[in-house]
Amino acid sequence: MKAHIKPKPTVFMIFGGTGDLAERKLIPALYNLFLAEYMPKEFKIVGLGRTAYQDDSFREVLLEGVNKHSRSGKAEKDKWAEFAEHISYLKADVHNEKDYEKMEKIIETCDASWSEPSVIIHYLAVTPQFFPIIAKNLAKMKLANDINRTRIVVEKPFGHDLESAKELNHLLKNIFHESQIYRIDHYLGKETVQNMLAFRFANALFEPIWNRNYIEHVQISVTEDIGVEDRGGYYNTSGALRDMVQNHILQVLCLVAMEPPVNFDAEEIRNRKVDVLRAMRKFGSEEIRHNTVRGQYSEGWVEGEKVVGYREEKDVDPDSNTETFAALKFFIDNWRWQNVPFYVRTGKRIHQKSSIISIQFKDVPHLIFPSKSTESWQQNRLIISIQPEMSIRLQVQAKRPGLDMILNPVDMVFNYDGTYSTDTPEAYETLLLDAMKGDQTLFMRGDQVETAWELLMPVLESWESKKSISFPNYSADSWGPETAEALIAKDGFHWFTLPIKKSEKEKK
Numbered sequence: 155m156k157a158h159i160k161p162k163p164t165v166f167m168i169f170g171g172t173g174d175l176a177e178r179k180l181i182p183a184l185y186n187l188f189l190a191e192y193m194p195k196e197f198k199i200v201g202l203g204r205t206a207y208q209d210d211s212f213r214e215v216l217l218e219g220v221n222k223h224s225r226s227g228k229a230e231k232d233k234w235a236e237f238a239e240h241i242s243y244l245k246a247d248v249h250n251e252k253d254y255e256k257m258e259k260i261i262e263t264c265d266a267s268w269s270e271p272s273v274i275i276h277y278l279a280v281t282p283q284f285f286p287i288i289a290k291n292l293a294k295m296k297l298a299n300d301i302n303r304t305r306i307v308v309e310k311p312f313g314h315d316l317e318s319a320k321e322l323n324h325l326l327k328n329i330f331h332e333s334q335i336y337r338i339d340h341y342l343g344k345e346t347v348q349n350m351l352a353f354r355f356a357n358a359l360f361e362p363i364w365n366r367n368y369i370e371h372v373q374i375s376v377t378e379d380i381g382v383e384d385r386g387g388y389y390n391t392s393g394a395l396r397d398m399v400q401n402h403i404l405q406v407l408c409l410v411a412m413e414p415p416v417n418f419d420a421e422e423i424r425n426r427k428v429d430v431l432r433a434m435r436k437f438g439s440e441e442i443r444h445n446t447v448r449g450q451y452s453e454g455w456v457e458g459e460k461v462v463g464y465r466e467e468k469d470v471d472p473d474s475n476t477e478t479f480a481a482l483k484f485f486i487d488n489w490r491w492q493n494v495p496f497y498v499r500t501g502k503r504i505h506q507k508s509s510i511i512s513i514q515f516k517d518v519p520h521l522i523f524p525s526k527s528t529e530s531w532q533q534n535r536l537i538i539s540i541q542p543e544m545s546i547r548l549q550v551q552a553k554r555p556g557l558d559m560i561l562n563p564v565d566m567v568f569n570y571d572g573t574y575s576t577d578t579p580e581a582y583e584t585l586l587l588d589a590m591k592g593d594q595t596l597f598m599r600g601d602q603v604e605t606a607w608e609l610l611m612p613v614l615e616s617w618e619s620k621k622s623i624s625f626p627n628y629s630a631d632s633w634g635p636e637t638a639e640a641l642i643a644k645d646g647f648h649w650f651t652l653p654i655k656k657s658e659k660e661k662k
């Protein structure tokens with residue numbers, strides 16, 4: 155994130171180097187950083203796993219992954235060959251101490267021939283059950299103790315609940331200093347999410363009105379058109395609240411609601427974010443009843459094709475009560491946000507893939523125009539579209555051209571596509587580069603994770619204790635359960651959606 159820091163020579167140890175995340179996200183991201191000349195001159199990527207690969211066969215598999223998943227398209231032969239020289243494979247079991255000795259040897263070899271001692275990044279791209287054993291073995295084999303050189307990147311989910319998140323934090327903090335721990339939330343690496351900081355704190359225009367005096371309500375809506383795909387086993391133990399709200403949505407909410415930081419240091423920004431989480435109103439049983447909604451999708455039709463309901467998905471329990479949709483109304487009890495509702499929703503198999511922040515301003519105090527000229531009246535609204543469209547729109551009222559004084563809402567639009575000709579980096583590119591540079595701004599700190607869990611635990615516990623809910627309660631390709639509409643409609647609002655552009659419809 156910080157342009158002035160250059161990464162030092164780096165060794166990436168990717169635990170789970172043969173897995174889906176490495177193939178689809180991590181290696182394509184590192185390759186794109188290499189193409190854009192952001193990788194240091196001296197670097198090594200070591201993939202670890204139990205599968206029997208040689209360096210060459212491993213590189214072949216990764217090349218296929220890059221060809222399929224990289225935003226830069228198929229790899230150029232020469233460039234890939236140059237990049238692939240930096241990759242090797244280590245057949246290793248996370249439980250086997252001898253395999254950590256081999257890692258140590260690899261690092262020693264790099265250090266012996268490189269211009270300066272390397273930064274070592276242990277990337278845990280394995281299922282969470284292995285996080286503790288890897289951390290313990292790294293410590294035992296003295297691969298964790300150099301605070302200036304060694305970093306650990308921990309994938310999501312970070313805990314299953316408050317207790318397990320605390321346990322994991324406790325274990326990691328006994329081995330690593332907080333400055334070595336990088337808890338990934340890939341939403342924070344998204345270009346449009348990072349832009350929230352620039353938008354709010356590099357423009358004089360918005361900050362004076364960014365408060366309860368001018369803002370009526372805020373919406374954060376992250377909807378997906380896909381189902382659980384091949385992740386039914388994981389998802390069934392998780393659900394929408396754990397999978398999306400506890401991390402991505404609350405992190406985005408913090409960026410919308412935080413106080414202005416005094417500088418751009420990671421600690422300062424993370425302090426301001428955790429202040430928001432601490433100020434969020436706790437859920438009691440009344441709030442859970444009135445301010446939360448859950449849903450689960452049934453079968454339906456998507457683009458002319460029949461899709462199964464959640465309970466029929468692969469690896470999902472046919473009686474599952476796991477929610478695939480969640481909507482909540484939050485309040486932040488501080489001076490800036492008192493009584494401003496923050497509505498959030500997320501769900502799978504929703505009609506449209508779209509991540510939007512919508513900030514609705516209060517109405518004008520006195521309307522001078524006759525009601526027949528203001529039939530399509532819309533209070534000012536700021537819409538930050540994270541994806542698929544990347545844009546910021548300010549909706550204002552304007553006079554429609556003509557001889558009558560008829561007003562209608564129009565959009566002042568900043569659209570990434572029309573403004574910049576450069577490609578946007580993938581979230582993992584930004585985050586991996588930051589991990590190399592040692593910049594933790596876009597990573598979650600231990601206390602943030604715990605405070606977010608603390609906030610949601612009463613909801614999770616209540617939902618898990620009340621099994622009698624009648625699921626499924628929304629059909630695939632709808633906008634979620636009707637109760638989610640009611641949650642916001644009873645306050646006089648409705649969920650905001652951007653119209654799907656024709657080109658996006660065609661892509662589908």
Ligand SMILES: NC(=O)C1=CN([C@@H]2O[C@H](COP(=O)(O)OP(=O)(O)OC[C@H]3O[C@@H](n4cnc5c(N)ncnc54)[C@H](OP(=O)(O)O)[C@@H]3O)[C@@H](O)[C@H]2O)C=CC1
Pocket residue numbers: 169170171172173174175176178202203204205246247248249278279280281282309310311
């Ligand atoms: N896939 C995705 O899109 C996303 C994944 N994540 C997170 O990333 C992590 C990894 O996910 P994903 O890649 O999908 O998982 P996969 O199941 O595809 O990969 C798991 C990896 O763990 C390795 N592994 C399993 N057991 C051992 C062992 N005993 N010793 C050494 N290696 C072992 C496997 O290698 P082998 O079989 O060769 O031993 C494989 O490389 C999870 O925490 C997940 O939640 C987060 C966001 C998105």
Ligand SMILES: O=C1O[C@H](COP(=O)(O)O)[C@@H](O)[C@H](O)[C@H]1O
Pocket residue numbers: 310378397398
């Ligand atoms: O972390 C996760 O995020 C994805 C959505 O990410 P996006 O970048 O495509 O918006 C979600 O599908 C997945 O269930 C969740 O684990």
